[in-house]
Amino acid sequence: MELFPVPDVPEVREGDDLAALVSERVDLRPDDVVCVASTVVSKAEGRFADLDDFPAGPRARELAARLAELTGDEKDPRFAQAVLEESVDLVISEPFLLTETRFGHVGVNAGIDRSNVPDHDLLLLPKRPSESAERIRAGVDADRVIVTDTCGRPFRHGQRGVAIGWAGLNASRDWRGEADRDGRELGVTVESVVDELAAAANLVQGEGDGGTPTVVVRDFEWGDHGESDAHFRDIDGDFVRQALREWRYDP
Structure with missing residues (x-):
C-alpha cells in the first residue's frame, strides 16, 4: 500500500x-x-462562523464560568454556546466540553476549530x-x-x-x-x-x-x-x- x-x-x-x-x-x-x-x-x-453569531444563553455562561474557575483562564461564553448548538449531547462539561455532534462523532468542543481561519473566529465541522x-x-x-x-x-x-x-x-x-x-x-x-x-x-x-x-x-x-x-x-x-x-x- x-x-x-x-x-x-x-x-x-x-x-x-x-x-x-x-x-x-x-x-x-x-x-x-x-x-x-x-x-x-x-x-x-x-x-465559517464568528463568536457574535452565538449569543450566550444561561447554560453557556454557566459552563464558561465553571471552566474559567477550573483552568484560571478566561472562557468566552459565546464559544460555549457554539459548542452547545453544534451538539446533540454534552457528555461531560468539565474540565472540558466533550460532546456528540449531530452525525454521531464524540469529541472535544464539537470539533470546532479556531486555527487556520484568517477571516472568521471559528470553523465548524461539516454538517453531514x-x-x-x-x-x-x-x-x-x-x-x-x-x-x-x-x-x-x-x-x-x-x-x-x-x-x-x-x-x-x-x-x-x-x-x-x-x-x-x-x-x-x-x-x-x-x-x-x-x-x-x-x-x-x-x-x-x-x-x-x-x-x-x-x-x-x-x-x-x-x-x-x-x-x-x-x-x-x-x-x-x-x-x-x-x-x-x-x-x-x-x-
Missing part, C-alpha cells in the same frame, strides 16, 4: 470544487482512496460529512473517499486521524466467523478500516502550517472479509459514555 499527498492544493475558499482541485493535480485510479481533511471540506462548504464525501466521490476518478479529522483518545496521550465521513466503502471489516491461526472462531473482531486509513493519511497530511489537506491511498485491498457500516457506538452499547454520565470531576 502506498500513500502520497495531492500536491499544491491552494487555500480553499467557500464554494470551491474540492473534487476538481484534487483531479487537476493527480491521476487517480478507481480503487484509490482519497482522504480529505475536514478543515478544507468545511471551508468549501462555508462552515458522509454526504460531503459522496459529493467529492461523484467528481473524482476514484470510488472511495474519506473525510478525516484529528481528535484525542481515551487512555492515551496525543491525537490521531479518524474518519468522520466516508463514501464508496464500508466503515469496517467484519472478521467475525473467521478463524484465528489456531482455528478458533473470531467472535468480536470488527476492524475500523476507515479510521485506520484516516490515521495513516494523517501521517502524510501533517499538522500546523506545513500540513497538506488531501492524501491518496493506493493499492489498499479490502480482502475477502465481511463488511459493516457500524462506526459510532450506539449509546446502549457505549458503556464508557454511560459511566461518564454518572461521573463528576473532582479537581
Whole structure:
C-alpha cells in the first residue's frame, strides 16, 4: 500500500470544487482512496462562523464560568454556546466540553476549530460529512473517499486521524466467523478500516502550517472479509459514555 499527498492544493475558499482541485493535480485510479481533511471540506462548504453569531444563553455562561474557575483562564461564553448548538449531547462539561455532534462523532468542543481561519473566529465541522464525501466521490476518478479529522483518545496521550465521513466503502471489516491461526472462531473482531486509513493519511497530511489537506491511498485491498457500516457506538452499547454520565470531576 502506498500513500502520497495531492500536491499544491491552494487555500480553499467557500464554494470551491474540492473534487476538481484534487483531479487537476493527480491521476487517480478507481480503487484509490482519497482522504480529505475536514478543515478544507468545511471551508468549501462555508462552515465559517464568528463568536457574535452565538449569543450566550444561561447554560453557556454557566459552563464558561465553571471552566474559567477550573483552568484560571478566561472562557468566552459565546464559544460555549457554539459548542452547545453544534451538539446533540454534552457528555461531560468539565474540565472540558466533550460532546456528540449531530452525525454521531464524540469529541472535544464539537470539533470546532479556531486555527487556520484568517477571516472568521471559528470553523465548524461539516454538517453531514458522509454526504460531503459522496459529493467529492461523484467528481473524482476514484470510488472511495474519506473525510478525516484529528481528535484525542481515551487512555492515551496525543491525537490521531479518524474518519468522520466516508463514501464508496464500508466503515469496517467484519472478521467475525473467521478463524484465528489456531482455528478458533473470531467472535468480536470488527476492524475500523476507515479510521485506520484516516490515521495513516494523517501521517502524510501533517499538522500546523506545513500540513497538506488531501492524501491518496493506493493499492489498499479490502480482502475477502465481511463488511459493516457500524462506526459510532450506539449509546446502549457505549458503556464508557454511560459511566461518564454518572461521573463528576473532582479537581
